[in-house]
Amino acid sequence: MKKYFYIVFFLTITLKSFATHIVGGEIELVQVKNPSPGITHEVTLNLYFDAINGRPAAEDISITLTFIRKRDLARIGEAVCQRVYRDLIQYIDPACSKGDLQTLLIKYRANLNLPETTFSDPGGYAIVWERCCRNTIITNIRNPSAVGMVFYTEFPPVTIANNSPHFKDVVADYLCINQNFEMDFSATDPDGDSLTYELITPWIGYSTSQNPNPVSIGRSSYPEATWVDSTSLNNVIPGPEPLRIDRFTGVLFVKPDKLGLYVFSVMVNEYRKGIMIGRVKRDFQLKVVDCKINIPPQVMVKSQGTDSFFKEGEIITIKKGDKRCFDILYFDPDINQKITITARGVNFDTKKINIPAISNILIQNSDTLKNSFCLDDCIITKNNQAAEFILSIYDNGCPVPQIRNFRMRVNFEDVDNNRPVITTSLVDLPTVMFGDTLEFTVFGDDEDKDTLSLAGSGRSFSLGALGFTFPSQNGIGRVKSVLRFIPNCEAVKQKQVILDFVARDFRCGVSNQTTYAVPVVVQSIPNNSPIISTDLSDNAIEVILSPTSISEVKFEVEGLDIDEDVINLIASADGFDFKSAAMNFDAKEGIGKVKSIFTWLPNCALLEGKDSKEFLIKFFAQDKACDQKQDTVGVRLVLKNNLSAENPLQPFNTFTPNDDGFNDYFNLGAIPEDNCNRQFVKFEIFNRYGKLIYTTPDRNFRWSGDKEPTGDYFYLLHFSDEIFKGIVHLIR
Numbered sequence: 166m167k168k169y170f171y172i173v174f175f176l177t178i179t180l181k182s183f184a185t186h187i188v189g190g191e192i193e194l195v196q197v198k199n200p201s202p203g204i205t206h207e208v209t210l211n212l213y214f215d216a217i218n219g220r221p222a223a224e225d226i227s228i229t230l231t232f233i234r235k236r237d238l239a240r241i242g243e244a245v246c247q248r249v250y251r252d253l254i255q256y257i258d259p260a261c262s263k264g265d266l267q268t269l270l271i272k273y274r275a276n277l278n279l280p281e282t283t284f285s286d287p288g289g290y291a292i293v294w295e296r297c298c299r300n301t302i303i304t305n306i307r308n309p310s311a312v313g314m315v316f317y318t319e320f321p322p323v324t325i326a327n328n329s330p331h332f333k334d335v336v337a338d339y340l341c342i343n344q345n346f347e348m349d350f351s352a353t354d355p356d357g358d359s360l361t362y363e364l365i366t367p368w369i370g371y372s373t374s375q376n377p378n379p380v381s382i383g384r385s386s387y388p389e390a391t392w393v394d395s396t397s398l399n400n401v402i403p404g405p406e407p408l409r410i411d412r413f414t415g416v417l418f419v420k421p422d423k424l425g426l427y428v429f430s431v432m433v434n435e436y437r438k439g440i441m442i443g444r445v446k447r448d449f450q451l452k453v454v455d456c457k458i459n460i461p462p463q464v465m466v467k468s469q470g471t472d473s474f475f476k477e478g479e480i481i482t483i484k485k486g487d488k489r490c491f492d493i494l495y496f497d498p499d500i501n502q503k504i505t506i507t508a509r510g511v512n513f514d515t516k517k518i519n520i521p522a523i524s525n526i527l528i529q530n531s532d533t534l535k536n537s538f539c540l541d542d543c544i545i546t547k548n549n550q551a552a553e554f555i556l557s558i559y560d561n562g563c564p565v566p567q568i569r570n571f572r573m574r575v576n577f578e579d580v581d582n583n584r585p586v587i588t589t590s591l592v593d594l595p596t597v598m599f600g601d602t603l604e605f606t607v608f609g610d611d612e613d614k615d616t617l618s619l620a621g622s623g624r625s626f627s628l629g630a631l632g633f634t635f636p637s638q639n640g641i642g643r644v645k646s647v648l649r650f651i652p653n654c655e656a657v658k659q660k661q662v663i664l665d666f667v668a669r670d671f672r673c674g675v676s677n678q679t680t681y682a683v684p685v686v687v688q689s690i691p692n693n694s695p696i697i698s699t700d701l702s703d704n705a706i707e708v709i710l711s712p713t714s715i716s717e718v719k720f721e722v723e724g725l726d727i728d729e730d731v732i733n734l735i736a737s738a739d740g741f742d743f744k745s746a747a748m749n750f751d752a753k754e755g756i757g758k759v760k761s762i763f764t765w766l767p768n769c770a771l772l773e774g775k776d777s778k779e780f781l782i783k784f785f786a787q788d789k790a791c792d793q794k795q796d797t798v799g800v801r802l803v804l805k806n807n808l809s810a811e812n813p814l815q816p817f818n819t820f821t822p823n824d825d826g827f828n829d830y831f832n833l834g835a836i837p838e839d840n841c842n843r844q845f846v847k848f849e850i851f852n853r854y855g856k857l858i859y860t861t862p863d864r865n866f867r868w869s870g871d872k873e874p875t876g877d878y879f880y881l882l883h884f885s886d887e888i889f890k891g892i893v894h895l896i897r
Contacts, residue, residue, distance in 0.1 A: 186219025187212070187299050188268055188338070189428070189448035192230070192292050192318040195328040195355070197276070205323070206277045208244055208292065210316060213335065213449060215300055216253065216267035224248075228273050228294060231381040235319070236288035238383025246273035257336050261563035266452055268338045284323045289443070292318045293381040297372035303450065304425030305401060306367065306390040313372030314448055315387045321442040328355040330433050330445050337564040338449075341456040342421055345406070348565050351415025352433050352445070359436040362415045364408070366390060366398055367430040367448055390428070402427045402451065421453040459562035461569045462497040462504055466556065469537065477571050480551050484578045490539040495558055497528045502560040504528060508538065511553040511572075517541035518554055525561070540575065543673030551576045585611040585668035587619075587681035596686040599657050599791050603650040603685070607635075609668035614642040616671040621648065624663040624682075631656040633664070644668075650685065657689045657791035694794040695726040697734070697786035705801045710769050713839050718765040718802065722750070724786030729757040731789040736763070739781040739799075746771060746780065759786075767804050769841035777805045807840035819894040822870040830867040831893050833882065846883035850893070853877060870895045 190212040197204055210228060226248055232241045250272035256262055284290060297313030299306075306312070321327050330352035340346040354360055368387040372379050395403060402408040406420035410431060421427075428450040435443040465474045468481075469490045475481060483489055497504055506523040509515050520538035528534075544552045551574040559566040590606040597603040609619040621635035622628065628635060632653040638644040648664070656662065662685050669678040700721045708716050724734045736743065736750040743750075746765075753761045763782075772778050780802040787795040820828040836845055848866055850859035853876060859868055875897045882889040 186215045186223050187296060187314050187448075188215050188450050189213045189314070189430075190316060191332055191445050191447035192294065192316050193329050193331055193445065194292060194318060194320050195331075196326065203278045204276045206279050208246065208275055208277055210246055210273045210294060211332075212271045212273070212296075212316075213254070214269040214271055216269045217265060218300055218302070219269075224251075224271065225273075225296075225378075228296075228378075229380075230275075231293045233291045233293060233381075233383040234286055234288070235291055235383075236286055238385065240381075240383055241283060241290065244275050244277055246275040248272070249274045254335050254338060256563075257565060258561050258563060261337070261565075263339060263454070266339055266454075268335070270334065279323050281323055286322055289319055289321045291383075292316075292320070295370040295372040295379055295381050297377035298374055299369075299428065300426060300450065302426050303428050304423075305393055305396040305427045307393055308391075309428070311374055312369035312390060313377065315368040315370035315446075317368065317387075317446045319444045325442065326356070327358075327435075327437075327442060329443055330354050330358075330360055330435055332433070332445070332447050335449060337451075339452040339454050339456075339564050340419065340421060341459065341564070342424055342453050343404075344420065344459060345461065345567065346417070346419050346421070346451075346565065347568050348417045349415065350410065350417045350431060350447075350449075354435060356437075358442070360415070361412050361434045361436070362410045363412065363432050363434070364398060364401060364410055365430050365432050365446070366392070367428055368446070396427075401429045402453065424453050424455065426450055426452045456563070459502075459560070459567050460498045461567035462495060462502075462558045462560050464493060464495045464506070464556060464558045464569055464571050466571060466573065467492050467494075475573065478574065480574045480576055482576045482578060488539070489542070489575075489577075490537060493523075493536045493538065493556065494533050495536075496531065496533045497560055498531065499560065499562065500528055500530065502528050502562060504534075504558060504560055505566075506536065506556065506558045509555050509557065511555060512546050512550060513544050513552055513554070515554075517544045528560075544577070545673055545675070582615070582670070582672055582675070582677055583612050584677045584679045585609050585615075585617055585670050587666055587668050587679055589666075589681075589683065591683070594684060594686070596688060597650060597652055598688045599652050599654075599690055601652075603652075604647060606645055606647050607666050607681075609638075609644045609666075609679075611642055611668075611670045613670065613672070616641055617644050618669050618671070619644045619646055619666065620669075621646070621664060621666045624665055626659070626662065628664075631659065631662065635664075652687050654791035656687045659687060661686050689792045690790070692730070692788065692790040692792050692794055693726070693728050695724050695730075695732050695786040695788050695796050697722065697724045697784055697796040697798045699723070699784070699798060699800060701800065704798060705803070707803045707805065708767055709805050709807050710767065710772065710841050711807055711839060712769055712841060712844055715766055715768075718763070718767065720763050720800070721760055722763060722784045722798075723758070723760045724755075724796070725758050726786070726788050727757075728788070728790070731756050732759055733785075733787045733789070734759045734761050735785050735787070737783045737785065739783055741780060743782075748782070750782075750784075763800075765802070767802075769806075771804055772806060772841055775806075776808060777803060779803050806842060807838060816891065818892060819896065820870070821896045823897065830869045831895075832865070832867050836864040836882075842886065844885040846885060848883070849881045851879045851881075853879070870897075 193209045195207050228246050230244045234241050254268045254270050294316040299309040301310040303309035332352045366389040369390050370387050400407045402419050402421050403423050404421040408419040410417050430448045432446050434441055467474045469492055503525040508518040508520045523536050546552050553574045556571040559568040588608045595603055609617055611617045618639045620637040632651045635648045636646050638646045664683045666681045667678055669676050706718055724732050726732045733754050735752045748765045750763045751761050753759045782800045784798050785795050816833045820831045822829050845864045847862045852858055878893050880891050
């Protein structure tokens with residue numbers, strides 16, 4: 166199924182008029198810079214129309230362009246373009262127009278939507294329009310009034326951002342017999358793509374006088390015009406210098422020797438990264454007429470202060486120290502014409518040619534005129550080739566200016582660029598003590614008096630990070646800067662650092678540089694280690710734990726520094742968490758001497774069910790000298806359970822409360838002391854009926870039997886982890 170893309174305008178009128186009116190033209194396709202919905206591209210057809218021989222009725226109000234997919238020559242769609250411009254071509258000098266030769270430029274345009282879904286084929290696309298007929302009086306092809314022209318442009322898929330090449334407007338439609346003719350027929354590419362030009366045989370297509378505007382279909386090629394005898398693609402406009410086009414500049418050259426009207430066709434090929442992505446064909450015609458001879462202006466060039474003139478193309482050598490200035494002498498035999506001189510660099514930047522404005526200078530007599538220009542001191546060419554440039558002198562003659570080009574090639578005698586030199590005010594390699602300041606001056610000198618910069622850096626470190634300052638300086642010929650160094654502790658740790666100074670000259674965008682290294686030794690002030698101690702006799706403490714009594718651990722830690730440095734006193738738990746163990750020690754800072762108290766209230770939970778546990782605490786005294794030193798003392802704290810309190814009970818089991826002083830009461834004697842594993846809870850006595858008759862939480866109780874009768878009684882001794890049972894005999 167054929168796919169058609171959206172078009173903005175629709176064709177409502179079809180004109181079947183034909184006439185011998187087509188001079189030439191081309192098709193351009195560009196992307197819309199600020200696209201609106203449904204519009205992505207703009208297409209323009211430029212039609213050159215014979216305003217003298219063509220009938221006004223043959224001018225189309227609108228035209229229909231056909232879009233072809235190149236891969237399979239499928240017809241993709243159409244675009245209707247309306248006429249948006251109509252005017253005579255503009256000559257360089259309006260006075261050059263001729264009454265019997267007038268060419269109209271008519272523009273047709275439309276806004277389009279070229280969606281990627283339709284226009285993304287890698288093989289690209291073509292835009293085609295065919296129209297009949299050409300001028301009857303064309304000299305170099307057969308049957309011109311019965312053949313038409315094919316307007317043709319190729320473009321890549323729209324997935325590739327691209328604009329087709331834009332031809333410059335034509336500024337002349339005739340030339341003079343037996344005179345050199347040169348006209349810029351080039352195009353520009355908005356995308357910066359490379360363009361090449363070639364003459365091709367004009368395409369006549371399939372339009373005829375009976376069908377002047379046929380519907381175009383996809384074709385791999387189109388019929389070409391047939392050359393008349395004595396003309397060909399190599400002799401389109403006959404003469405001693407037949408028509409040719411510069412492949413890279415698009416400039417037309419010809420010196421005709423036969424009158425007539427000559428049609429020709431130029432194809433511009435568009436390349437991106439060496440691959441052709443598009444092409445545009447433009448047809449045009451030039452009429453060779455008999456007109457007044459316009460003699461080209463003449464130009465001569467010599468070095469200032471000399472009398473001999475250069476030959477065009479010769480290599481000129483400018484020695485070291487010589488001026489790079491030249492005199493231009495020029496004249497034009499055609500009085501009352503105006504002369505303009507321009508310069509263009511071939512292998513270097515044209516801006517390096519300092520030439521004054523020489524434009525529209527009126528030639529009032531046959532005298533030779535003179536102007537001067539100079540070359541910049543900073544001309545750089547690839548591989549040190551001779552600097553090549555072209556002086557162009559042209560008049561305002563008709564139909565186009567006569568141009569005389571003078572090509573110059575200049576070699577510059579090598580100008581050595583000496584490297585800058587770095588020196589310092591140092592006598593010996595610098596050594597600086599912490600607390601002192603180092604200062605010295607660094608000099609950069611360039612005997613060539615070039616622009617010079619001086620900078621410094623630390624090798625593998627930042628200058629500011631270690632206490633260095635070195636302001637960068639710029640100047641001409643000589644610069645200097647002062648390095649200042651106040652060592653910080655980080656510098657002392659390095660012991661030795663290396664400074665790199667760089668002097669760099671600048672000439673014509675190229676620089677030489679010199680690097681100079683200075684090692685700096687950094688010394689610290691002698692530093693004694695602080696001393697740390699405690700008020701403990703052997704830095705070890707043993708604590709017997711009891712759940713009923715609290716044993717506080719407390720001692721003092723002291724740090725001393727004979728250098729009177731700032732010292733820090735800190736503690737570190739070895740293998741346990743200081744806070745979780747409920748230990749308290751405040752880190753302290755002081756000058757020369759500092760103290761802090763360690764306190765601890767240990768409990769049974771710290772044993773974690775074990776009989777004993779050891780805690781090691783390390784105390785540090787650290788000074789804040791650059792070569793920091795410290796002293797360490799360790800304190801061993803041992804927690805133990807009260808295992809001696811677990812002696813077995815051996816109570817007696819009979820008592821006689823008769824106040825005779827013997828066995829008057831019952832008790833259990835020495836109930837073992839509480840420890841972390843076992844604690845006394847209470848003592849209870851029951852009669853033989855199971856009634857509780859006595860209870861006490863006092864471990865040193867004495868039961869006198871109260872008023873209970875003689876008999877056997879049962880008791881329970883409660884501990885936190887176990888209950889002991891027994892029998893006691895009461896005898897009255």
